[in-house]
Amino acid sequence: MTDKILSLRPNRPSLMRHLGSYIRRARSNSSELALLVIQFKRGQELGALFGYRSIEALMEQLANRLAFACREQDRIMRIGDHEYAVILPEIMNQGHSILAANKILRELTTPFELDKHVVSMGANIGLAVYPGHADEPDALLQHAELALSDAIRSGAPYLMYKDDTQENLTGAWDLESELDTALDNGELEIFYQPKINLRGGLLAGAEALLRWRSPKRGIVPPNIFIPVATRTGQIKELTWAAINMALQHAADWPTRFGPLTLAINIAPSLLEDETLVRRVGDAMSLWSAKPSRLILEITEAAMMDNTDISFETVRELKNRGVMVSIDDFGTGYSSLANFKNIPASELKIDKSFVMNMLTSKADANIVRAIIGLAQSFELQVAAEGVESMEILRALAALQCNYAQGYYISQPIPAATFVQFINEYVPPVF
Numbered sequence: 001m002t003d004k005i006l007s008l009r010p011n012r013p014s015l016m017r018h019l020g021s022y023i024r025r026a027r028s029n030s031s032e033l034a035l036l037v038i039q040f041k042r043g044q045e046l047g048a049l050f051g052y053r054s055i056e057a058l059m060e061q062l063a064n065r066l067a068f069a070c071r072e073q074d075r076i077m078r079i080g081d082h083e084y085a086v087i088l089p090e091i092m093n094q095g096h097s098i099l100a101a102n103k104i105l106r107e108l109t110t111p112f113e114l115d116k117h118v119v120s121m122g123a124n125i126g127l128a129v130y131p132g133h134a135d136e137p138d139a140l141l142q143h144a145e146l147a148l149s150d151a152i153r154s155g156a157p158y159l160m161y162k163d164d165t166q167e168n169l170t171g172a173w174d175l176e177s178e179l180d181t182a183l184d185n186g187e188l189e190i191f192y193q194p195k196i197n198l199r200g201g202l203l204a205g206a207e208a209l210l211r212w213r214s215p216k217r218g219i220v221p222p223n224i225f226i227p228v229a230t231r232t233g234q235i236k237e238l239t240w241a242a243i244n245m246a247l248q249h250a251a252d253w254p255t256r257f258g259p260l261t262l263a264i265n266i267a268p269s270l271l272e273d274e275t276l277v278r279r280v281g282d283a284m285s286l287w288s289a290k291p292s293r294l295i296l297e298i299t300e301a302a303m304m305d306n307t308d309i310s311f312e313t314v315r316e317l318k319n320r321g322v323m324v325s326i327d328d329f330g331t332g333y334s335s336l337a338n339f340k341n342i343p344a345s346e347l348k349i350d351k352s353f354v355m356n357m358l359t360s361k362a363d364a365n366i367v368r369a370i371i372g373l374a375q376s377f378e379l380q381v382a383a384e385g386v387e388s389m390e391i392l393r394a395l396a397a398l399q400c401n402y403a404q405g406y407y408i409s410q411p412i413p414a415a416t417f418v419q420f421i422n423e424y425v426p427p428v429f
């Protein structure tokens with residue numbers, strides 16, 4: 001281990017002590033220092049697939065890569081399961097720390113070896129600088145972590161902390177009141193994305209995806225307004241509206257098109273709402289929907305976060321004959337031990353693995369592992385993010401049951417979806 005690496009075990013108190021002494025030194029010689037917080041992508045899934053020991057070995061390889069990218073005086077410390085902090089003392093300016101972040105990211109593009117498998121590890125980095133952003137260790141770390149979470153949310157490889165909290169708050173507040181109006185004025189709309197059966201290619205059903213047709217902002221995707229609605233509690237109104245709209249649209253599908261399934265996303269916080277099961281039941285009776293044709297999609301992270309209550313709600317839904325699909329599967333999961341009790345009917349492989357399964361061996365392994373897991377637990381398995389015929393073929397060869405993705409169709413408005421069904425010709429694969 002080089003002098004640059006101070007700790008290979010997560011140790012925040014030690015980071016705070018070191019940061020404190022580096023800040024004192026910077027204060028006394030009037031220099032600047034930067035703190036980088038680096039979070040590796042997909043640590044959790046790799047952990048689930050390869051086990052704790054292999055991940056620890058991988059984290060050690062990562063520390064060595066960081067050390068390779070860093071200068072003699074820089075210091076590297078592990079601060080979380082998949083997180084490192086790097087202190088860069090005596091930087092010339094903020095740009096200097098961005099150069100360092102770029103160098104680190106470049107260093108990570110060479111794949112790693114994990115249990116004889118080759119895995120590639122992306123990362124996001126948050127940066128904050130003393131004295132520009134904070135002059136105490138706590139605040140500096142907090143700001144670097146804020147920048148990191150913004151980077152993760154926006155998909156940016158790295159972000160420098162920006163003091164725009166006030167701006168963010170007002171932005172979110174506007175969105176909140178606009179969303180209220182949107183609900184009242186019927187600006188929310190459901191788009192449908194077809195899902196096909198990989199045995200034969202026939203249409204299996206569709207996933208209902210919310211869109212907000214805002215007069216001021218145009219079509220707003222759910223990634224923008226669902227987090228706001230979740231924070232403000234508006235998510236409940238929004239979900240009840242989505243369930244009713246989708247079931248209303250789908251009410252005449254059985255007579256017109258035969259037995260198609262309708263999948264609706266349920267936000268994590270709804271699993272703790274004791275009216276969910278009743279409301280779903282009421283909406284199904286109102287629109288004469290068959291429970292076995294309704295799929296509720298719940299993210300894996302939501303299932304794992306709050307095991308008791310979530311499992312109970314999901315179990316009740318299943319008792320009523322409703323199907324449950326674990327969405328974004330592969331991204332949220334902490335242990336296989338929990339998995340055996342999941343009351344699900346389907347696993348839906350996250351698009352991040354599917355999209356890259358032909359170019360990344362690690363992603364291909366994950367897709368294969370999830371399909372195997374589903375088969376051994378007698379669950380259906382669906383893949384989202386199918387963007388090419390080659391991926392469709394690969395999934396069919398692996399005996400994945402269903403596919404959904406831009407190659408088949410983007411999410412489309414209800415009327416266009418009806419047209420899509422009428423003109424649908426199964427792909428030959």
Ligand code: C2E
Binds near residue numbers: 193209210351385404
């Ligand atoms: P999700 O449930 O995992 O939905 C799949 C997302 O992947 C959709 O994004 C879809 O447009 C996108 N997608 C599908 N195929 C492809 C592909 O081949 N390539 C790429 N690059 N993307 C593809 P969308 O519609 O923006 O929805 C994003 C997320 O918002 C959804 O992820 C879901 O978590 C949430 N969401 C959407 N509608 C609702 C809703 O009614 N209620 C709740 N609670 N969440 C919703």
Ligand code: MG
Binds near residue numbers: 207297
């Ligand atoms: Mg979904």
Ligand code: MG
Binds near residue numbers: 327328350384
């Ligand atoms: Mg998904």
